[in-house]
Amino acid sequence: xxxxxxxDEGAIRPPYARVKEWIDGSGLELLHKRSAEAxxxxxxxxxxxxxxxxxxxxxxxxxxxxxxxxxxxxxxxRLDRGIRQRARALNAFxxxxxxxxxxxRAGIVPERLVYQNAAFQPAMMGVEPPGRVYSxxxxxxxxxxxxxxxxxxxxxxxxxxGVSYMLENREIMMRMFPELFSRGAVESVDRYPDDLRKTxxxxxxxACKGEPNVVVLTPGxxxxxxxxxxxxxxxxxVELVEPxxxxxxxGLCWMRTTRGPQRVDVIYKRIDDDFIDPLAFRPESVLGxxxxxxxxxxxxxxxxxxxxxxxxxxxxxxxxxxxxIRFYMSETPILENVPTWRCADRDDCAHVLAHLExxxxxxxxxxxxxGMLIGxxxxxxxxxxxxxxxxxxxxxxxxxxxxxxxxxxxxxPRGIGARHVxxxxxxxxxxxxxxxxxxxxxxxxxxxSLVVNSSQGGGVKDTWVLTE
Amino acid sequence: xxxxxxxxxxxxxxxxxxxxxxxRLIEMGHRMAMLPGSYSDEEWRSVASASGSAELFEDExxxxxxxxxxxLMLDPDNPSSxxxxxxxxxxxxxxxxxxxxxxxxxxxxxxxxxxxxxxxGSAQRDLPSLLEWIKGRAIMFRGAVSTSxxxxxxxxxxxxxxxVERADMMLRLLDVKYYVLxxxxxVVGGGRDYHQWTSLLHATSALRAYHHVYRGDYSPWKIADxxxxxxxxxxxxxFCYDQIGNCLDRLARGYGGRHDCHGTACEMIARLDDVExxxxxxxxxxxxxxxxxxxxxxxxxxxxxxYHF
Numbered sequence: 001x002x003x004x005x006x007x008d009e010g011a012i013r014p015p016y017a018r019v020k021e022w023i024d025g026s027g028l029e030l031l032h033k034r035s036a037e038a039x040x041x042x043x044x045x046x047x048x049x050x051x052x053x054x055x056x057x058x059x060x061x062x063x064x065x066x067x068x069x070x071x072x073x074x075x076x077x078r079l080d081r082g083i084r085q086r087a088r089a090l091n092a093f094x095x096x097x098x099x100x101x102x103x104x105r106a107g108i109v110p111e112r113l114v115y116q117n118a119a120f121q122p123a124m125m126g127v128e129p130p131g132r133v134y135s136x137x138x139x140x141x142x143x144x145x146x147x148x149x150x151x152x153x154x155x156x157x158x159x160x161x162g163v164s165y166m167l168e169n170r171e172i173m174m175r176m177f178p179e180l181f182s183r184g185a186v187e188s189v190d191r192y193p194d195d196l197r198k199t200x201x202x203x204x205x206x207a208c209k210g211e212p213n214v215v216v217l218t219p220g221x222x223x224x225x226x227x228x229x230x231x232x233x234x235x236x237x238v239e240l241v242e243p244x245x246x247x248x249x250x251g252l253c254w255m256r257t258t259r260g261p262q263r264v265d266v267i268y269k270r271i272d273d274d275f276i277d278p279l280a281f282r283p284e285s286v287l288g289x290x291x292x293x294x295x296x297x298x299x300x301x302x303x304x305x306x307x308x309x310x311x312x313x314x315x316x317x318x319x320x321x322x323x324x325i326r327f328y329m330s331e332t333p334i335l336e337n338v339p340t341w342r343c344a345d346r347d348d349c350a351h352v353l354a355h356l357e358x359x360x361x362x363x364x365x366x367x368x369x370x371g372m373l374i375g376x377x378x379x380x381x382x383x384x385x386x387x388x389x390x391x392x393x394x395x396x397x398x399x400x401x402x403x404x405x406x407x408x409x410x411x412x413p414r415g416i417g418a419r420h421v422x423x424x425x426x427x428x429x430x431x432x433x434x435x436x437x438x439x440x441x442x443x444x445x446x447x448x449s450l451v452v453n454s455s456q457g458g459g460v461k462d463t464w465v466l467t468e
Numbered sequence: 469x470x471x472x473x474x475x476x477x478x479x480x481x482x483x484x485x486x487x488x489x490x491x492r493l494i495e496m497g498h499r500m501a502m503l504p505g506s507y508s509d510e511e512w513r514s515v516a517s518a519s520g521s522a523e524l525f526e527d528e529x530x531x532x533x534x535x536x537x538x539x540l541m542l543d544p545d546n547p548s549s550x551x552x553x554x555x556x557x558x559x560x561x562x563x564x565x566x567x568x569x570x571x572x573x574x575x576x577x578x579x580x581x582x583x584x585x586x587x588x589g590s591a592q593r594d595l596p597s598l599l600e601w602i603k604g605r606a607i608m609f610r611g612a613v614s615t616s617x618x619x620x621x622x623x624x625x626x627x628x629x630x631x632v633e634r635a636d637m638m639l640r641l642l643d644v645k646y647y648v649l650x651x652x653x654x655v656v657g658g659g660r661d662y663h664q665w666t667s668l669l670h671a672t673s674a675l676r677a678y679h680h681v682y683r684g685d686y687s688p689w690k691i692a693d694x695x696x697x698x699x700x701x702x703x704x705x706x707f708c709y710d711q712i713g714n715c716l717d718r719l720a721r722g723y724g725g726r727h728d729c730h731g732t733a734c735e736m737i738a739r740l741d742d743v744e745x746x747x748x749x750x751x752x753x754x755x756x757x758x759x760x761x762x763x764x765x766x767x768x769x770x771x772x773x774x775y776h777f
Contacts, residue, residue, distance in 0.1 A: 234566035256472070
């Protein structure tokens with residue numbers, strides 16, 4: 001296991017020197033006290049996420065761990081290039097999918113994976129989104145397994161969430177431990193909302209003359225990420241709208257205001273494609289804005305992300321992203337994928353079935369850590385269940401080796417222990433590309449656990465990128 | 469501003485006000501039930517009517533403080549219970565979180581689930597401190613609104629909701645209690661009437677203010693005057709309408725347009741300004757109250773239409 005703070009022989013890795021000094025200087029008692037204070041602050045300002053169907057508190061806190069996760073300037077430079085490269089390739093792929101389909105014709109990505117994908121939107125064929133951007137906010141989940149070994153675990157092209165934690169975690173750390181940030185040692189992340197607004201403004205539709213009116217579209221307060229939706233709208237200084245606030249008239253999109261209808265140019269949608277327009281996507285849905293998709297297609301409004309962007313972040317498509325980088329950009333991938341077996345492939349599937357005990361098996365469309373089998377921790381019964389599922393519908397699964405995720409010191413009830421982490425940076429794609437130095441570090445709080453999802457015992461940490 | 473946002477701000481204001489008014493009603497009922505000569509459950513029944521929940525008690529042979537606390541304070545299914553009001557005030561605030569200042573949100577968010585944990589027994593035991601706490605929530609909320617909110621349309625919608633609700637609650641209280649203010653009860657006289665009159669003042673936290681203005685001269689006439697027409701008393705109907713008028717005027721200036729609601733508010737303000745208590749008693753206090761309740765309901769509908777709620 002790669003411990004990001006201390007090497008086996010006990011030496012402290014240089015990026016963590018300041019953190020180590022701070023932990024030793026503060027002592028456990030103080031850290032526990034501060035940790036409780038931080039929780040009280042989060043609770044009071046209401047940074048919660050909703051959990052459905054489990055009873056108990058409908059609005060929960062994601063546990064926040066005080067000890068930061070640190071990248072050196074050099075490490076970040078490489079991540080930065082790798083993330084941008086990947087975000088560019090994913091958008092190029094989406095443009096290709098909805099136009100000529102070159103990469104399928106070249107035999108690199110199998111057609112059926114794309115055109116039979118549930119996230120593929122036939123109605124998007126031939127649509128020309130402003131700037132040819134489909135995924136405007138790309139969240140790339142990255143894991144680390146060694147000093148120089150970074151690998152991409154997953155791409156999120158639709159509505160990656162968690163950026164509010166990146167901002168709030170930093171806010172709270174700066175408030176509670178100002179001395180840690182003295183002499184500008186840590187790169188700032190607070191320009192993210194400005195960057196996001198600029199990005200959204202840059203993709204204003206052709207019909208928009210003058211300053212674009214940007215809105216954030218949320219399903220409403222019962223959505224688990226509602227706090228984030230309202231937080232981002234607030235920091236960008238734009239309206240937070242629900243579908244019933246919008247309507248279509250004369251080929252344009254409007255919102256209902258106390259002064260009457262007002263034009264909407266760019267919609268940052270935090271709502272699934274299926275629910276944005278009942279006329280275009282799901283006729284039985286009572287949600288959505290009837291006619292919105294036609295306005296979008298005619299260039300009257302921009303939807304971010306574009307409908308159908310999800311076809312690029314499928315776990316089966318994921319395996320082809322390094323090929324996309326080579327195909328569209330003639331570059332070598334800076335960040336590699338985790339080696340992945342595609343169960344749709346007969347040989348791969350046979351291998352997976354024979355090695356279930358060592359592998360992590362995931363549903364192609366699953367997310368949130370649900371619907372997966374972690375081989376080494378599974379029971380014979382669970383493996384039997386997955387064997388049946390795999391044989392029944394192999395194309396619905398991929399498998400990866402159990403990764404030895406890096407660990408970072410974390411405050412546990414009894415002292416400080418190493419806990420596994422992953423990392424999600426947020427890359428913004430408009431006319432230009434923007435990436436704040438940082439992201440969301442998720443941590444598996446249970447000792448030895450590899451599942452970092454907040455719904456399953458995960459927490460979050462502040463993520464530092466050190467200045468040069 | 470989004471119409472939905474305006475509607476949520478308006479209802480947030482109304483629910484906070486309703487929670488507080490209901491707490492004051494319970495306080496009044498509690499006080500009256502302790503007095504000598506209090507018979508049957510008449511006081512609690514009038515509390516139920518004033519809170520607009522009379523129909524929930526129709527099947528109850530007798531109403532006690534326990535049934536009142538269960539229904540008006542703790543019942544999650546009664547939309548007018550204090551618990552529901554606090555929940556709905558917060559839900560409305562949460563739905564327009566970015567239209568709120570952090571101070572406002574924190575006062576709505578802090579302790580909003582406290583009543584979930586309270587049962588009737590403990591509510592009876594801790595009633596005074598519980599009622600203080602509820603009133604305290606409303607007072608802090610108003611403080612946060614007044615000290616942290618920009619003076620723009622959002623502020624006016626919160627204030628509009630608060631004052632429409634406050635006027636409505638005051639009128640309903642008078643509607644239930646008007647008979648104690650009628651001149652003929654003066655003839656009956658005795659301590660019980662004195663308590664009836666002062667109970668009205670208690671229910672609106674106005675006893676001391678009343679002393680200040682009328683020097684302990686309790687007559688139904690003056691009490692009615694104070695509660696309906698006194699423009700200096702912040703819970704009087706006239707004061708509420710002045711505030712409603714101010715909010716609507718600012719909105720009309722900001723948005724550049726007047727609507728039916730402006731007409732209704734203007735008429736009410738003029739009427740409350742012109743009329744004297746003597747006239748009201750002459751033409752019938754009850755009719756006056758009923759007509760004002762109807763006008764206030766109409767105003768609510770007109771506000772809805774004017775701002776596309």
